[in-house]
Amino acid sequence: MVTAATTTPTIRVRVERSAPDAVLEWRFDELERAGVDAIEAVRLAIDVTFDIGRLRDLVARGCDAALAVTILR
Numbered sequence: 752m753v754t755a756a757t758t759t760p761t762i763r764v765r766v767e768r769s770a771p772d773a774v775l776e777w778r779f780d781e782l783e784r785a786g787v788d789a790i791e792a793v794r795l796a797i798d799v800t801f802d803i804g805r806l807r808d809l810v811a812r813g814c815d816a817a818l819a820v821t822i823l824r
Contacts, residue, residue, distance in 0.1 A: 778803060786816030795820065 768776075775796050781803050782792035795801045802823060809819035 781807070785810045785819075787820060788817075791817075791820060 778796035779792050782795050783789060785803075785807050787795065787806075795803075805823055806816070806819050809822065810816055814822070
């Protein structure tokens with residue numbers, strides 16, 4: 752029995768995102784990484800006045816993420 756080797760072509764797709772979309776995604780990822788729940792992370796990612804750096808600092812010093820959000824609002 753002889754079988755023919757088949758190959759599946761590889762398709763690469765590159766999706767261009769706008770700069771604002773990339774920033775929003777980065778902000779969301781950083782907030783989730785800091786321990787903020789997903790729904791709150793969406794709200795805060797949209798709010799460009801919310802200081803993610805200060806949130807990370809508070810969390811790094813042992814502050815609960817939810818409390819840090821309350822402090823920084």
